[in-house]
Amino acid sequence: MARIGRSVMVMVLLSSASGCPHAGDDGAADDGSDSGSSGGSATSQGTSATTASSTTASSTTASSTTASSTSASSTDASTTATTASDDSSGGDTGPPQVSAGCGLPASPGAVERMIDVAGVTRTFTLAIPDPYDPELPHPVAFGFHGLGGTGSGYYIPGGLDPAPIVIGPNAEPAGGAWNTQGDLEFVDAILDTVSAELCLDLSRVFASGYSNGGFMADAVACQRADVFRGVSVMEGGSAGGFGCGQTAMWIMHNQDDMTVPLSYGTTLRDQWLAANGCGQTTQPIAPDPCVVYDGCSAGNPVVWCSPATGGHNPNYDAAVAVPAWWNTL
Secondary structure, three states: OOOOOOOOOOOOOOOOOEOOOEEOOOOEEEOOEOOOOOOOOOEEOOEEEOOOOOOEOOOOOOOOEEEOOOOHHHHHHHHHOOOOOOOOOOOOOOOOOEOOOOOOOOOOEEEEEEEEEOOEEEEEEEEEOOOOOOOOOEEEEEEEOOOOOOOOOOOOOOOOOOOOEEEEEOOOOOOOOEEOOOOHHHHHHHHHHHHHHOOEEEEEEEEEEEOHHHHHHHHHHHHOOOOOOEEEEEOOOOOOOOOOOOOEEEEEOOOOOOOOOHHHHHHHHHHHHHHOOOOOOEEEOOOOOOEEEOOOOOOOOEEEEOOOOOOOOOOHHHHHHHHHHHOOO
């Protein structure tokens, strides 16, 4: 389907890990032992959401939340995330694509949900921002955890407007690797379910993935490019890269990452330069040393950030700059 509207990205800040990446026969990208819980509770736009102790398949009522302010460093990065003034840095802004759940009541907070996918019970964390307006279409942000992590352990920098509905899927088995082909049906089912319950702007659906979750984020970018308006991959790699659609991409990969080596990041970058029809010249974009490529198809820029150091840890400055940049699309 055609995509319209603006874009913004959820960022996942997780801990370092050890191991060596590979892609299994079932499409699961395995990069060792990634911790997905050190980033804290799922948060959105300065709201801290705690996971409910009980799990239900139908409830959208969340547990209590505690409000917190967006950090100054997040604000500073957001204000400096300006794009180069060429046609690769922006697209047309259109009206929201409103979901069926608009107008239905829902309580702010986070809850663990269950859903049946082809006879298998799968789980995900659903975080509703506070305040939540059921008449206002909200962007949606998926966060794909690293190996050994959970969907609830995500830090979401401020800057999205309005605050997003945050979805943290869990791999199966718990703490395992993502199946970058089979889990696409899981993602589809989550979005169908949440669309019927909450007020979403379906033209502003985004995903972020760290390490093993970065391979899954690339899978949805490639195979669901008509659904996901923008995707961020941190210290991850390509899920295959064949027959990809076009979408906005922000790729971060430290040069000294020994868990998922830099070659995985450069392969992913080149995949998206080809998919989005980009040239080889670049313009600087904050924060340093990030660059945006020239000549990409309208509304589908590719940003590449590759600091010299940082190991298998996401670059904080680059991560918090992404939401403001996606808002310009």
